[in-house]
Amino acid sequence: SSPARSPAGGQPGPASAREKKAKGPILLFVGPPGVGKTSIAKSIARATGREYVRISLGGARDEADIRGHRRTYVGAMPGRILNGMKQAGTKNPVFLLDEVDKLGVSFQGDPSAALLEVLDPAQNDSFVDHYLGVPFDLSEVLFVATANYLQNIPAPLADRMEVVEFSGYTEAEKREIARRYLLPRQLEENGLSAAELALGDEALSELIAGYTREAGVRQLERELGKLGRKVARRIAAHEVERVEVTPETVAELLGRPRVHPERAARHDQVGVATGMFYTPVGGDILFVEAQAMEGKGDLVLTGQLGDVMKESARAAWSFARAHAAELGIDAEAFRRDLHIHVPAGAIPKDGPSAGVTMASAVVSALSGRPVRHDVAMTGEITLAGRVLPIGGLKEKILGAVRAGITTFVLPSENSADLDDLPAEVRARIEVHPVEELGQVLALALRGASLREGRLHFGEPDESAEPEAESALRH
Structure with a gap:
């Protein structure tokens, strides 16, 4: 029988295989201010029994902040990474890199480029600080970075980290x-x-x-x-x-309240539809107002709308013109001007998710049919009338429920996102998933129903089972 090979013969023995340490992921916590990103990093350190070190990278503009200065310079000192390791006193602390999206760039170098080596698990076992001059092993450190905006982090740096998204609290x-x-x-x-x-x-x-x-x-x-x-x-x-x-x-x-959230409208109105929007501080409802008036057939858009929102309004207008007969709109209506306004006028707005709300307001104004005040809707529309999925659904619905609305029209592809809602909210709301704009209008316009691809007004025929009547109850 051949003699057993020793570990010194080039083959690792079982003991040395066990000694190989698993490299932990490098985490990036992204979310709005005040949601507990830094607190979670402290909790990780406490739960794992490791030392905790925090350095703030906000406004760091010099590569030497990360790598240190060469010792030939007067006042040279190690970089902040090795200073942090010295402060921790161990080789495996939880190391928090706070505000990594606020790194600056100056003529002295780009600190985000220096961080590439620190945050690369394949390279950071031999990190060289200019002051120290010898390789230092950072592979056992659990790095946690925090940021408010992912788009402000250079792509090669973001690629090295595992992103954990923190949403705002309900x-x-x-x-x-x-x-x-x-x-x-x-x-x-x-x-x-x-x-x-x-x-x-x-x-x-x-x-x-x-x-x-x-x-x-x-x-x-x-x-x-x-x-x-x-x-x-x-x-x-x-x-x-x-x-x-x-x-x-x-x-x-x-003192008197300083925040005045929107409340649901009290009655149906012609040309006023209720939509939903999402910001990093939470969701809320908005009203889209459309008014037809004497003119030359122009479309007027106001309310500080961004380019995407303006395009949604034009798509809704074009859809209404192309399908005027099916929607019960008189051809003469398109010879009048149509003004679309989204309050509040001082707040800039953009995004595609108000498409169905704009379409409902436009069709309501042109056909003279009131929009239901107890229904909130969201979804992007195409020129062909398809309803596309949107983001931020949890915050939008929670904001609308707070405003007093419990009936929602949503893109059917967003149905899975309803699982993110708390159970008590799901029990209170009625959700209608839709795929076509015709289904939206049948639900949003008072007294409308959809049969064989055409909108019918008046009391819906019970025996016809309109396509839009399939409600998803939670």
Whole structure:
């Protein structure tokens, strides 16, 4: 029998194979401010029992910030990566690179290019700092980077990291965070006990809706701190012994509300359709208004609309002209001017997802049929009348539910996104998935139904089973 080969003979033995350490992923947390990206990195360090090091890269413009200076320079020192390792005192800390999307570029070099080597698991086992001058092994470090905007990070750098998206908190989540963490912290900071300040769920909801407009919870914590200080002053002045905050007393303590979210319309109107929009600070509803008037057949667009939104309006106008007979629109209507306006006029708006809302408002204005005020809709449209999927559905629906709407018209390809909604919201809403603009109009216009590809107005025929009547109940 042949002698067993020793590990020294070029073949790794089982012990050395076990000693090979798995390289962890390099994580990139992307999300709006205040949603807990930095806190999660601290929690990772605490849960894994590792040291935690944080360096902020916001405004770093010099390659030497990362790699260090050569020792021939006066005032030379190591780069921030090795300084962080020295501070940690171990080879495997959790290393947070904060605000990696705010790196600057100057004539002294590009720090994001220097980071390429640091964040590449295939190369960072021999990272050379200019000050140290010898290779240093960073392969056991768990790097976590944070950013607000993914598009501001150079593509080669983003390619080396595993992106984890953080979305903004819903109102229910903010309420729970405030109840468990923010309120106890502010009570302690203001020298109050839980018995001296009682804050009910309704008052907390009023505070969140009327005084904060953000994706995270920083402003909410500031408002709770202000509330705590007001109560502490009253107790110190012996005016009261304890304060129970109700929705009515929130304004008395914090002043008048500074945020005014939209509310659902109270009645049907001709030419006014309800849409939904999404911003990093959450979703809400918007109204698209269309008005036909005497003129030469021009289309007027106002409301600070971006190019994509203007194109959606033109596509809706062209669809209405091409299908006037099926939509019950008189040909004379197109000889009049049509004005489309999206309030509020001071806020820039863009994106394709208001396509179906614009189409509903245009067809309503031209045909004289009112749009249902209790239905919110979203979806991109094509010239052929197809309804295409959109993004940010969870935030849009939550914003519309907060505004008082529970019936929704959505692209059928977005049906799977409804799983992201909390169970209590899914139970309250009625969703109609659609694929064609005709189905949207049959649901959005009062008294309309779709049969054999044509819109019919008046009371729908029960025996005909209109195509758009298939509602998805949650």
